[in-house]
Amino acid sequence: MKLSYVKPRRKSVFTSEIQLLFVFFGITILMLFFTYAFLLYKDYKFSQDMQDIYKNKARIESNIEKMKQKITLVEKKNLLAEKIYTQNSVLKDSITNLFDLVPKRITLSEAQLLKNGLVLYGVTPSKDVYNFMLQAPLRSIFHKTYSSFYPLKNGWLRFVSTNYVDEDELEDEIENSLEMDEGVEDEG
Amino acid sequence: MKGSVSRQNIYLLALSTFLLVFVLLFSFAVLIPKGQEYREQRNELRQKNLELKSYEDFSKETLSILKKLQSDNRYIIEAFRNEFDAQRFKKQNKEYFVSLDISEKTYIDKKEEEFNIYEVNTTSHIFSPKSFYDFLDSINKGDWIIKVNFPINFKRDDDVIRSSFTMRVYKDSNRSK
Numbered sequence: 001m002k003l004s005y006v007k008p009r010r011k012s013v014f015t016s017e018i019q020l021l022f023v024f025f026g027i028t029i030l031m032l033f034f035t036y037a038f039l040l041y042k043d044y045k046f047s048q049d050m051q052d053i054y055k056n057k058a059r060i061e062s063n064i065e066k067m068k069q070k071i072t073l074v075e076k077k078n079l080l081a082e083k084i085y086t087q088n089s090v091l092k093d094s095i096t097n098l099f100d101l102v103p104k105r106i107t108l109s110e111a112q113l114l115k116n117g118l119v120l121y122g123v124t125p126s127k128d129v130y131n132f133m134l135q136a137p138l139r140s141i142f143h144k145t146y147s148s149f150y151p152l153k154n155g156w157l158r159f160v161s162t163n164y165v166d167e168d169e170l171e172d173e174i175e176n177s178l179e180m181d182e183g184v185e186d187e188g
Numbered sequence: 189m190k191g192s193v194s195r196q197n198i199y200l201l202a203l204s205t206f207l208l209v210f211v212l213l214f215s216f217a218v219l220i221p222k223g224q225e226y227r228e229q230r231n232e233l234r235q236k237n238l239e240l241k242s243y244e245d246f247s248k249e250t251l252s253i254l255k256k257l258q259s260d261n262r263y264i265i266e267a268f269r270n271e272f273d274a275q276r277f278k279k280q281n282k283e284y285f286v287s288l289d290i291s292e293k294t295y296i297d298k299k300e301e302e303f304n305i306y307e308v309n310t311t312s313h314i315f316s317p318k319s320f321y322d323f324l325d326s327i328n329k330g331d332w333i334i335k336v337n338f339p340i341n342f343k344r345d346d347d348v349i350r351s352s353f354t355m356r357v358y359k360d361s362n363r364s365k
Contacts, residue, residue: 017200025207032214039222046229053236060243067250073302074257074265080303080358081264084335085328091336092324099317113340 103133117164118142123156124149130159138163267333272306272357280330284323286313286348293357306357307337313348320351333358 014022098118102108106129110121118138124130127149139145142163150158258265274290281288293306314320320342327334340353 015196018203021200021204021207025204025211028211029207029214032211032219036214036219036222039219039226042226043222043229046226046233049233050236053233053240057240057243060240060247064243064247064250067247067254071250071254071257074254074261076302077264077268078257078261081261081267081333084333084358088324088328088334088336091340092321095317095324095340096321108342108344110341110343113338113342115338 101134101137103129105129106134116167117162119163120161121159122161123152123158125156127157130157135161141165264333267331268303268358268360270331271359272308272332274308276331281323281326284314284319284326286315288312296356302361304359304361306359308355308357309352310355311350311352313345313350315348317342317349 095113098111098113099108102120102122106122106124108120108122110119112119120134124134130147130149135145135147138161143166144164146162148160152158272293274293277290278288289311291309293308296305296307314323324336327336335356335358337354337356341351343350
């Protein structure tokens, strides 16, 4: 005996409401997981980028340090070279001045330029010529001056002039002149 | 009117509530802190990139200073690098001397880490002191860094002057290369 005219349909657990619910939450959860995965990837990328930055920073720092060392060395070389060039020029001026100092009436046969002194060998027509024309200017330059004379057959005199600079006195003189300069500047 | 709720609807409500709670919990407990962390990291990365950029700029600036310094002092750098060659020295300075003899170089321990210092003794004959002045001028333009050192002797020897002096040659040490 038939109780219904419609054919019985099979009942499922997944009703249309359940399906709608699953679709809705499925999409929501999927989006959440995608966002989470994106954040995890970014986290990983961040740590990689930071590592690269630290590596680059260390490399650049080491390069800068090397370049600074090179700059210091070039500056040091430049300073040393300039100092040497100046010393050579000063030496040239000193020798020029020395030979200019010798009057025409006195003839030099040998000159020894020492670090702190000067030894001159030569001939002079008389002691007076030597004393006035050579020893006087030498005395103004050197702190200690010694002279010895040997007579020659022609009446002239062979002389040996030994002159030394007292380095302690020289330092005092430099200090005094610096102090005087400062005093003049202060007064000005 | 019947006020009862069907069992299926109760399951539906329970499932919805469970999923909603999960979504909310996941969002608030995991996603939002992670998002905040991401924002902080992004700012930190931007800051570190700026810092790196400033380092790179400083490095470029230092490099340009070094290049300029090296090009301005190219001659001096080369001169410090050159190995002293007595024959070449004689050839370069023969116009100032009638004769020129140079001894073997001897190393001086000056405890200067960057430079080696060698000393050579020189004996020569010159026509006049002017030649020696010209030599001192030319030595500052030569291929080596040379300092003419004391003692310097000049002695009359017939028509010429016999001169002897010491030269100090400065050269890069291995440490400075």
